[in-house]
Amino acid sequence: MYSYKDVLAEVLIDEKTLQNRIQELAGQISKDYEGKELVLVCFLRGGVVFLVDLMRKITIPHSIEFMAISSYGVGKRESSGHVRVDFDLKTDIRGKDVLIIEDIIDSGNTLHEALPLIQAKGPNSVEICTLLNKYSRREVDVPLRYCGFDIEDKFVYGYGLDLDDYFRNLPFIGVVDIEKLKKVQAEKL
Numbered sequence: 304m305y306s307y308k309d310v311l312a313e314v315l316i317d318e319k320t321l322q323n324r325i326q327e328l329a330g331q332i333s334k335d336y337e338g339k340e341l342v343l344v345c346f347l348r349g350g351v352v353f354l355v356d357l358m359r360k361i362t363i364p365h366s367i368e369f370m371a372i373s374s375y376g377v378g379k380r381e382s383s384g385h386v387r388v389d390f391d392l393k394t395d396i397r398g399k400d401v402l403i404i405e406d407i408i409d410s411g412n413t414l415h416e417a418l419p420l421i422q423a424k425g426p427n428s429v430e431i432c433t434l435l436n437k438y439s440r441r442e443v444d445v446p447l448r449y450c451g452f453d454i455e456d457k458f459v460y461g462y463g464l465d466l467d468d469y470f471r472n473l474p475f476i477g478v479v480d481i482e483k484l485k486k487v488q489a490e491k492l
């Protein structure tokens with residue numbers, strides 16, 4: 304396996320900037336959901352690092368749940384507009400206030416398809432909190448209640464987002480140098 308440094312074009316969002324913004328989001332969420340039955344629904348796997356940092360900064364009582372959704376039909380990096388539920392919620396969310404925790408919204412297709420599935424379970428409310436938003440790539444509109452950072456159309460990794468399934472553990476968001484990536488992928492295969 305290659306190193307993350309082999310394919311890093313630049314650090315887009317450093318650790319301190321990420322943590323400061325997550326603190327702000329957590330403060331806002333703690334205020335907005337005061338007295339509500341908050342359940343954070345984390346979309347696996349990309350959302351986990353964000354979830355764990357965010358929930359530790361939220362000061363009101365809440366529970367967590369997980370859901371894994373995958374797009375099928377086309378390549379990994381493009382969504383097809385059709386999703387499959389690989390792992391579903393394990394507790395009843397009826398009457399609860401759901402906040403979906405996502406790593407990044409790109410075309411919007413995954414969430415567009417997943418939202419009705421969650422709504423069908425009868426929660427009191429459903430809102431979305433995404434760390435990153437690539438608005439220029441949007442194909443379908445998704446209602447974003449909370450967004451960490453709007454970013455340009457660049458392929459990014461780290462802080463939950465993977466590159467060939469690796470590097471989710473990096474504490475920052477990096478931009479992939481596509482030329483370097485192609486080169487190391489060709490060498491290591």
Ligand code: IMP
Nearest residue numbers: 382408409410411412413457458459464
């Ligand atoms: P979409 O909004 O349905 O297009 O899909 C968003 C999903 O695509 C995210 O949850 C990621 O898994 C993946 N994705 C989109 N852009 C990136 C990126 O820059 N790096 C890593 N994964 C990405």
Ligand code: MG
Nearest residue numbers: 346349406407
């Ligand atoms: Mg994701």
